[in-house]
Amino acid sequence: MKPSQRKIEIITTAAQLFKEKGYSAVTMRDIAKAMHIKAASLYNHINSKQELLSHIIISLAEDFTTGMKEVKTAEISSIEKLKKLVALHVSISSNNTYEMASLNNDWMHLEAELDYYLKLRKDYEENLRKIIKTGIQNNEIIDVNPEVVLFSMLSTLRSLYIWIPKKEDLDIQQFTQDLSNVLLKGITK
């Protein structure tokens, strides 16, 4: 059952406002005003404010899960897998800059789907951890605490949505390449 066009408009508008102020600080009246209708009218298309958050976060989390599934089963080196994941994050983030803010900052306000989200996130992290550990075992990656590598990569990838929209004339392919280099090869000459 896919959302109607109007419902999609509401979700997109909500995501923009959620990014600016966070889920809790945005009111149904705010969302309605941004759409030039009254708050009560929103309920002809949606059931609750919570439903908006849930749709935004879960569909994105599933996109990441799908992308990870492809990467982890690919027959490529660990470093190549990490490069693919950088590209995955740049791609999803650049196409969902508003929604990424909710995924990162408002997941704790999920209700019915909180456990499902937490499972997706845990599985994603666990898969990334495995790739890093395998890379260390294979001598592709330096022998450092894998948790530090995991933390450093994920922090940067999860923050992409903050930086990508600032550079409107950004060449996505060039950016992906530069970011891969910085993350994997470091910055020291």
Added chain:
Amino acid sequence: MKPSQRKIEIITTAAQLFKEKGYSAVTMRDIAKAMHIKAASLYNHINSKQELLSHIIISLAEDFTTGMKEVKTAEISSIEKLKKLVALHVSISSNNTYEMASLNNDWMHLEAELDYYLKLRKDYEENLRKIIKTGIQNNEIIDVNPEVVLFSMLSTLRSLYIWIPKKEDLDIQQFTQDLSNVLLKGITK
């Protein structure tokens, strides 16, 4: 005029709750309950909820500003400056894990001090950008888009508060060293 002991307790309690749910979702009743008193009693020590947020964020932001001032005037290489900044972030973050969440996620809910905060943040970023650009000119840092380096480093450093508390037995000095290596030298063997 420094805050009374009781006021400090309220601010610390508030910071813990703000980290869990965000400023907007935390009520004065929540803060009071965590302190085993009633919400009205809080107002004997503080003036408003906003004052709590403001104190948490501004004092932290000023710590970073002070730290940056020392680093940028030091007569050391650009790479050494970046190492010092990594240590600065690890140090402040590990001593202020709750407060860092507000700094990162709830600054937009500042009212009277929003402009002041934005100036501190902008200046900090500008100083870091200068260090990176100088490092590139000096041939210490690879010739890549400085914005990518800035973004990658700041994202990781700003997320430290999420990861540091998870590792209670963490050796801070070892962690700082590992993180510097990963950020500056990369992870590829």
Added chain:
DNA sequence: GTCTATAGCGCGATAGAC
């Protein structure tokens, strides 16, 4: 310094007219 009581307001959501 903490309490009870409450003012004044804004919230999410619903009912029912058009």
Added chain:
DNA sequence: GTCTATCGCGCTATAGAC
């Protein structure tokens, strides 16, 4: 599909007793 009107509730903050 949007509106007006409104319910019931929870919010920040204040008043005043103890």
